[in-house]
Amino acid sequence: MGGRQAHANGTAHEFTSEEARDAGRKGGKVAHDLGRAHRFASGEQAQAAGRRGAAARMERARLGLPPKRPRKAVAEPLPVLDAGSSAD
Secondary structure, rough: OOOOHHHHOOOOOOOOHHHHHHHHHHHHHHHHHHOOOOEEEHHHHHHHHHHHHHHHHHHHHHOHHHHHHHOOOOOOOOOOOOOOOOOO
């Protein structure tokens, strides 16, 4: 079962904040290990960049403008088949 279907059925895993934090930390470590992560000169620099991005997003939303980078288009979800039906 895919993620969209699991959410539609209400059976998707809901991450706790601790699980989400651990997953983000793990992904960040992999990105750094592979040399794909942006490196800021300091923690303050990273915080400032995050604040600027969040402020820009909030301003666009306040003005009713679309996101600067819209989400990728996804295909329509597949229909859910009953156990006794076939896809023919």
